[in-house]
Amino acid sequence: MTEALLTETREDEKTAAWWRQAAVYQIYPRSFADANGDGLGDIPGIVSRADYLAELGIDAVWLSPFYPSALADGGYDVADYRNVDPRLGTLDDFDAMVAALHERGIRVVVDIVPNHTSDLHEWFQEALAAGRGSAARERYIFREGSGPDGAEPPTDWGAAFGGGAWERVDDGQWYLHSFAPEQPDLNWDHPEVREDFLTTLRFWSDRGVDGFRIDVAHMLTKDLTEPLPSRAELDAMDRTSGRHPLTDRDDVHEIYAEWRRVFNEYDPPRTAVAEAWVETPERRAKYASAEGLGQAFNFDLLVADFDAAQFRRIIADNLEQARATGSSTTWVLSNHDVTRHATRYGLPALDGRPVKQGTEWVAAGGPEDQLDRERGIRRAHAATLLLLGLPGSTYLYQGEELGLQEVADISAEQRQDPSFFRGASFDGLGRDGCRVPLPWTASGPSFGFGAAGAHLPQPAWFAEYAVDVEAADPSSTLSLYREALRQRRILQTDESLEWIETGRTDVLHFARPNGWEVVTNFGAEPFELGRDAARVVLGTAVDGALPGESTVWIAPDGLLS
Template structure:
């Protein structure tokens, strides 16, 4: 049996995602910053995470929450300086916490020096070859090259002053790069080395499945595009040739000691995930299946079994995630009514509730929080790495009541409010129940914080032995002690709504997904963690326990 202590750090790490602009504000301008993160490193150490992943902190016009990057090798001056970054990095490393930074290689900001040069240089220029420019259609080129729609809604082509059009898979302020151009390859290798040389431990690769494209004329219509199989040869998505880029990057990663790690954000079919997670490519890939699942035992067991098999195929470890900066927080998702038959994923996972104004009468906050705790303690027991999203350790719910004129997500504006966007999970964190902006900063917050944040503030929860924060701290400390080889065995429970698995070394995780209590057999070991009180050997419904062997 392999010794987990000798495995690369990332294989079973607990990684905490920080959305920098909403974490902590040190200078009081309402926007979270790098010094704010530095001021909270002891909090992260006390929480017990092994790594942090920083969403983009680079110079940006914030057309898409920082994912429109104007300079990949600097810090947004509103968030600090490179010296501030180095101080934060060193402070985290001193506490044994690794640092992963976000890389956004599919597109730049329209404020990036390359794109500004492309606009100035004009048609047919070398500068425009770094992006995807095309002439329009129709007698005077006034119509876009295709009728494709961007991910955020609206046309996927934007016309510039001289009449040409450029492609943007996301917002118009995010022009897609042309990965057939050698300058693009060279510049991102320079970026990877820049941050690796500063000491970062790894990279999260944004939309890793979208970089390469085949835009050979004639281009398909949107209807034709929708019919093309996504099997490695699609014009825009999950092309096999993207892994030629990651093979180049892998050489860079492996040139460092220890090698730098990477994790792909790749929304692809399950059988395509091992390509991104292979040691020749990025090495690990996000598994979003549980994030999309209902709180349901059968779904959880199938997803865990399938993804452990996929990890074995790639030689990587699996990843488990329930919330991030792009989705409705799982405490809220689990507190909403069950999906209607045939409902789409956005309906099932909170989008319809938000569009309806966040009707509190249909949200069972207590049940959502109870289920969220049970699900999180379930995934923390699994082999592989777990990604937590800032604020989930507090049991935070989605913020629904954000006025239209205070929203920031481009999805909301480009769809004219038909899609609500992601602002509700990006509201700045509450640190102090009685402080201005709940201790986030001294001068308010860039997204409005609701009054109910007070009872979820860090200082309130730190003093409460029954709080969500106390549970997370306890779980992460235990996990470090109990962690074992990347294996599990399912244990029969006699009930379809109860899952139980055993890890090497004998520790077990039991989760009741239904509402009925479940009796733990006598002598099965010591209950060392429980999301709800276990009395007389009876687990309440919608709860999780960890059981350690008596001699552990």
């Protein structure tokens, strides 16, 4: 393939629409690289790996929260939205990181957590000290308890991490927390709350941040008009009407329209992507509106089996949603909240069963003793190449480029995730297994993560997946990602595709407008490629056929080296 085409594509990425087909790499800062040797990853650690990120070939990094936090929820309990956790660095360190990444052509997206603060945030501490009826409590959602003496919570609502959604304070009032008790929900009807977040968006934009990922974007506004409904009544309510009391309300988009006006103050405009777990494509589209956040995560593949029919339906549906909104879709197979896809694909399929069965949580259909690791990584390679060939943006989670599996062997004493301790985890083990610090070297303290160990235990098998091992192996997962991301710059010339029928229900084949083709065999039997086998530029054809559970990219003759 020609360097001229690669250069032309890079020039296109300088435009304001860079995000539409970007490859974005999610960094969970506390588990990426530890520069000062205290066991926690930090901002200088990211700077130390800037060349690695550039060599990988990504367009942007998304940083999970790096703000001051007691880590009640992995940093999503924010004590100060306009600072850096001193354990992770300083604002000067942040500026140095932005500069280092920008120098390498990598944009920076940061997490904003607007539904709730930490209970250590100065506003909440002020609210506790001020007492009943104070102006300080109006920034949060405080209510009197039920029962004769107010000793019972205002409602029987449950929290996302398990247990009740209300916590009592010393003077007897209760506050709402949709997640952990250390994460009190903000009152988004309060003008000070709205204005303060506009200040936060400008603060980071002024420091060179290119975009924002909005945590639980669907939950900010609430209708808490008395009498409050019961949990059963809430569960029976329509979640697609835009009028549910607690989630995905139409009035939340008034907030995002105001945010969009702030984003558009900058040149180029700042971008945003919504984490919005909503019921229908039509509801998700509202978050992706050009008058709002502009893009919304498509999480459909996080709960899909390695199955051709499911993948085709999800791809077609989400490309249609993107066309309807004028946005571009997002593709994601792993993130900091779910079991890594190299592990999910090595477990028995869900086959349409819910993720939760009764009171039992399942990890993609089965426990670790049913895990086929080799099959999992083989399928992960196939799924990743398929996704990287699609139009739209792709979000990669740190470590997936190494083929890392989920770390299941973490004792209860070593675990940190509140969802594990409160009995509401996705897979029964919480989210710690995908947050274990990365292996950079096959030997040395914490596999090169840092000089003094890692805040979560790393298994011995991490040595096989270390960056220095995989970088030296042209057949490694890391080498596959680097080459795929390099070639992907040619594919991303138009946001459409055309399906090509294969005669098999377990094989997907599509072409991009410039003639580039992607073929994925979800089945076990080889698929004959015919004359296309000679034009395979990524992946492997064996005797003219595509092996089972694998993907190839096929280039037009004019793009061959």
